[in-house]
Amino acid sequence: MFKATQLNHRNRQVESLAKVLLLLVTVVLIVPVVTILGVLLMRGAPLLSIEFLTTAPTNGMTEGGIFPALIGTIWLVAVALLVSVPVGVGAAIYLSEYAPDNWLTRIINLAIINLAGVPSIVHALFGVGAFVLFLGFGTSILAASLTLAVMTLPVVIVSTREALQAVPQAFREACWNMGATRWQTIRSVVLPNSISGILTGVILEVSRTAGETAPIMFTGAAFFLPFLPESVYDQTMAMSLHLFVISTQVPGVPEALPYAVALVLIGMVLVMNAASIAVRTYLRGKKKW
């Protein structure tokens, strides 16, 4: 009665074939990652050192370190976060907890989706028009960070909203029935239990912001500056732009230099992503319901 039939046999063969093919396809996607990292390590690692990270470029940017670019990227990311996190988290809270299902809410959601799809070069031109020229900030960290903030706002909003909606509705109903206002409910129950999701979104935003070139190119980042920025109104160098510049604009650059810069940039992104995964794993382990 349980003897294997022809059909069973064929099913098992197809199952094995499917499993192998899908595994191959998955492995294939590791290849580019490994290759990129491998090549960067091989060609760029020789130049890496503490000095590389802490001194400025010299000799027409063909020698020396990347310190000003590193500091610049940190400035840009920090200011962008300062703007996009409150705005993004606030917007997500409104959309998830307060917004009624009417035409206005639908338009807002549509706007967010569209904002996410705008090419970064268009963001760059918007940044020039809105922040550099119209608001008069000039080419500065402020203008560049605001451009980056606008660009990464959808990421923060969407991941925050998902984190908020992962909190069961039953908790909110329990609080409302006790006479709590929506804000009291958000403050006591919803927000504290969404922090991990929000943090994940923020960290992902950081890794994206650190690597963008176009939005900062015309709005505040400069090819080379002999001094470090002192306020948000100054221009600055940045890692992503620096990589572009020494790869294409500067003559006589030793072959290893761009690889080393790229390695540091990717290193930053990898560290961010690892931090995000660590945060998520830790908080997921603390199962709360």
Place this chain on the structure above:
Amino acid sequence: MEVVARDLSVRYGRKVVLSGVNLGVREREIFAIIGPANSGKTSFLRVLNRMDELTTGMSYSGQVEIGGRDVRTWRNLYALRRRIGVVFPLPVGLPLSVYDNVALAPRLAGITRRADLDPIVERSLRRAALWDEVKDRLSALGSLLSGGQQQRLTIARALSQEPKLLLLDEFSIAVDPVTTMRIEDVLKELRSELTIILVTNLVQQAQRLAQRTAFFLTGECVEIGDTEPMFSGQVEDERTRDYLGGRFG
């Protein structure tokens, strides 16, 4: 607190779930509402603490008076809800410590000092028959307690509001029989202090606990009467007799 409903109709959007309900609940009685699913029993409860305001599409017409006052005249609905305790079908332990679960309502009402909160928390947990099981682990997460404990935690939360009216919506469906019995004992004790409206689809539960019972059927309040006579067959409406006899449900 007495509850009076006059010509109450409830709708969600255009769908009418309850119409023409006239009933009164006396102070300090346990009043049961029985009936099959989708009769409007839960919707009735939700109007009492004005949850129609927080539910999209829900609206009601007619008059509802609690403690002699029309609930439409309360401008601060949060204050209204604070005076009414609600227990849901599914046990809800908030992802806070047991202590914070029960202290939440007093904190929302402005009581912040530990010295003031401690006695409230203990009293509420004792009245909900949960104190002995949690007194040594008040910092444990409320959402990780067992189902029966979470339901008693919900009752403790409701009692921390010092309500005059307690609404229970099929509280025993997700809870084991032993806990159900304990909660029924709690309700019997609470009856001397507050008014209790108990929605249940367990007909025997109504018989055990309630002084008077209302029978709801597909959006209509078919009959209201004293529980004992009703259950022994002295009904005004055939449908009530059929339901109590288990002929449908």
